[in-house]
Amino acid sequence: MEYAIEAQGLTRIYQNKVALYNFSLKVERGKIFGLLGPNGAGKSTLIRIIAGLEKPDDGTLKIFGSAADVKNRKRIGIAPQENAIYPLLTCMENLLYFGSLYGVGGKKARTRAVYLLENLGLGPKKDTPSEFLSGGMKRRLSLACALMHKPDIIILDEPTTGLDPATRISMWATLKQVLSESKATLILTTHYMEEAEALCEKIAFMNSGVIVAEGTLDELKKLVGKEIAKLKSVPGEPKHLVEIIKGTKGVDNVTATEHGVIMEGKDLGAEMAGISRALKDNGETVVELSISKPSLEDVFLKLTGTKLREAGKIEPDK
Ligand SMILES: Nc1ncnc2c1ncn2[C@@H]1O[C@H](COP(=O)(O)OP(=O)(O)OP(=O)(O)O)[C@@H](O)[C@H]1O
Numbered sequence: 001m002e003y004a005i006e007a008q009g010l011t012r013i014y015q016n017k018v019a020l021y022n023f024s025l026k027v028e029r030g031k032i033f034g035l036l037g038p039n040g041a042g043k044s045t046l047i048r049i050i051a052g053l054e055k056p057d058d059g060t061l062k063i064f065g066s067a068a069d070v071k072n073r074k075r076i077g078i079a080p081q082e083n084a085i086y087p088l089l090t091c092m093e094n095l096l097y098f099g100s101l102y103g104v105g106g107k108k109a110r111t112r113a114v115y116l117l118e119n120l121g122l123g124p125k126k127d128t129p130s131e132f133l134s135g136g137m138k139r140r141l142s143l144a145c146a147l148m149h150k151p152d153i154i155i156l157d158e159p160t161t162g163l164d165p166a167t168r169i170s171m172w173a174t175l176k177q178v179l180s181e182s183k184a185t186l187i188l189t190t191h192y193m194e195e196a197e198a199l200c201e202k203i204a205f206m207n208s209g210v211i212v213a214e215g216t217l218d219e220l221k222k223l224v225g226k227e228i229a230k231l232k233s234v235p236g237e238p239k240h241l242v243e244i245i246k247g248t249k250g251v252d253n254v255t256a257t258e259h260g261v262i263m264e265g266k267d268l269g270a271e272m273a274g275i276s277r278a279l280k281d282n283g284e285t286v287v288e289l290s291i292s293k294p295s296l297e298d299v300f301l302k303l304t305g306t307k308l309r310e311a312g313k314i315e316p317d318k
């Protein structure tokens with residue numbers, strides 16, 4: 001399989017700070033890949049290395065199967081964590097400038113710029129110098145600049161930080177639309193777990209320059225937490241219910257509360273048929289059932305939060 005990005009053993013050390021350590025990652029073509037991790041984890045460092053803005057001290061990087069060089073890096077469009085737009089240039093001028101860096105000029109560039117401005121809700125600001133845009137508008141202009149040359153790999157470092165909730169959600173829709181039109185690969189970093197849940201097909205959790213876990217949403221959730229199910233049944237005498245459920249497969253813990261029985265298990269959804277059957281055989285009828293999966297936030301805290309706490313410090317990186 002040819003990957004959009006293949007990083008092998010990347011290491012980057014600043015003075016005495018290890019930002020990336022023997023870091024390896026494969027991003028499949030056409031996928032939306034999320035990089036999550038606390039402040040200072042090394043996400044932006046990785047992105048700068050992929051984009052060619054910085055050199056690693058060690059390791060190799062491939063883009064679509066060949067060694068990263070100026071030519072194949074042109075297939076990348078990047079919106080860095082700090083907006084790279086020029087304050088004195090208007091929105092249109094910024095877009096035409098970024099287009100020209102990637103060889104998109106003339107009428108083609110203008111048409112693309114108008115399309116992106118309209119799509120990202122910046123149409124009315126076309127001729128406004130970007131210094132006069134609001135923070136959220138600058139973020140959107142920065143995204144538009146990254147998309148001018150229709151890149152095959154789009155890399156967005158915290159694309160929605162500072163956006164209001166409605167704009168954030170409309171940004172997700174725009175990204176999905178861009179991807180469905182272009183079949184591009186998207187790599188993004190975010191501190192919003194609901195954003196990762198909404199967008200990412202694959203996620204890597206980073207901490208202190210290494211990957212601490214990687215997988216699909218479901219895989220990550222299974223790795224960390226147990227599901228919790230709440231069940232009500234009639235006649236539903238609590239002690240009786242606990243006895244029945246205790247004996248069924250896949251249930252690790254059962255407690256009776258006045259609101260019903262609460263149970264824990266790794267994959268309760270899959271075990272529920274067996275549990276219901278056991279209840280039915282004992283003259284019980286389930287009247288209410290809810291299963292809650294661990295959230296991505298739980299995964300994040302478990303994988304990265306405890307480590308920070310163990311280390312006894314949260315570095316003031318910002
Ligand atoms: N130019 C630099 N000089 C010195 N140290 C740096 C430099 N750039 C990054 N670092 C350090 O490298 C580590 C990783 O930083 P990086 O910006 O990659 O983290 P991040 O995961 O993007 O964090 P955030 O979520 O805050 O954006 C941090 O400890 C940071 O202080």
Ligand SMILES: [Mg+2]
Pocket residue numbers: 043044045081157
């Ligand atoms: Mg960063």
